[in-house]
Each structure stands twice: as C-alpha cells, then as structure tokens.
Amino acid sequence: MNALIDDYLTNADRFSAVVDAAGDWTAPSPCEGWTARDVVDHVVDSQRDFLSRQDLDAGSRPTGDPQRVWRAHLDGVRLSWRTTQPSRGSTTATSAGPRWPRR
Template sequence: MELVKAYDATGTVLAAVTDWDAPSPCAEWTVRDVANHLVGVLKTFAAAVEDGTEVPDGDHLGLDPLGAYRAAADRCLVAFGRPGALTARHPFPFGPTLGSVIAEISLSEALVHGWDIARGASVPYSPAPEVVADVLSRAGSSESPDGAFAPPLPAPPGAPPLTVLLARLGRVA
C-alpha cells in the first residue's frame, strides 16, 4: 500500500490551505470540517489497531491543522507498521476488521478527502498515480450500502483514473 504517498499528498494540500471556512464538495462541510473529519478518522484507525480505544468526537485540529494531520498520519503509519498489525483483526465500528482492511480504508480516506479539501480550498492536488490506481481497483461501481457516498455518477469517456474514482463516489471532478 501507498499510505506514505497518500498522506504526504494530502499534507501538501493542507499546508497550502488559507481559507479553512471555504465550502467543500462535501455537503454542508467547510474545508476545516473535512480536515477535522479526516484527522478524527485517522486517529480512529490508529486507535483500533493499537488497542481498540474509542476516539471521541470534537475538534481534532486545534490551532495547528497541518500539525494535527501529520501527527495522526504518523500515528497510523506506526500502528500499521507494527508486526502482525495488518493480519490481525481489530475492533472497528462495523465489527472486528483485519488491519489490512483498516489500512485500505485509511488510504482511501486520505486520497479522497485530500481532493475534497483541495477542491474546496482551491489549491492544487497531485496524488501519486499508484495511490489512485490502488484505491480505484477496490472502489465499487455501485452505491455504498451505508449511504456514506453520493450515488455514483458517470465518468466522461477517457477520463483520468482520479476522475473515474471520484465519479464512482458521487463527486464531480
């Protein structure tokens, strides 16, 4: 998996944000709201693999959104890098889940929410092509069963992989 590349690309986006209150592509969420969600889920992923503790809702960004993001991403890398972490089952919101699956979800969250933040903040986003290909290879082409994403949209013919992925998740690139 390409977690370091995904986390780094999103970190680059966060470092460029100047308007945290700008609307994001996520309905009713600002850029800050999306970044806060992303940091919160990264903390949740790390905690699940570390010891299963719950991460409370709230402000995960504080006064240093980039620092908070980097700390959460680094914590995930350490947690996923522990011997046996990817092959063991860990407590997770939808039941005991393999660490490798939690890491895949983390990769997708970093990639897609990196785009959401970049789009809302009007800053460039250049995810690694292999990260996009990895997430796209596992992204379903049908609506998510829990309603986490908008219904899929058609991608334009010949669209680049990131555009195809975003369309599958109901986002317009």
C-alpha cells in the same frame, strides 16, 4: 514497511500537499455543509478511530490550526507504526488496511 503502509504514506503525502496549499479554513469544501477545516478534522478523527481499533496509539489528538493538526497526526501515525509493528510481527492485508496480530 509493507505495501499498505507505503500506499497510505503516498496518499498522506498527497493530502499533505492539499492541506499545505489551503488558505481559508472556513471556505466551503466539495462536501455539502462542510468547511475545509471540517474535512481535515474528519480525516484525522476517522484515521485515529481506525488506528485505535487496531490497538495502535497515535498519541493525543492534536489541536490548533488544521495544517498543524494534520502534520502532528501524521507524525503520530508514523511513530505508532515504527514503535508497534516490530513487536507484533508481520501484518496481514485487509480491505480496511493493515491488521497486526493481537498478542
């Protein structure tokens, strides 16, 4: 993999540890007016939006408790990179993350 994907996965592992440690999904987050569940949903939805703009398919949007949603989303991200990147050639780095050449 490339450095951007490696960085993403390192940060995703750190976020996974936070998600795994959470107990009360209705608890307020540091983001005013947001619960812990809202933060996980925001991260998942933002990443899925970014991926779709890169023509990457992370599968259906997971549902359920936030821990399950995050884990299923992360599995979908990993799968999309494994199945899509080799057929598209090498990636180029941008400030927004990896960009695969369009066919």
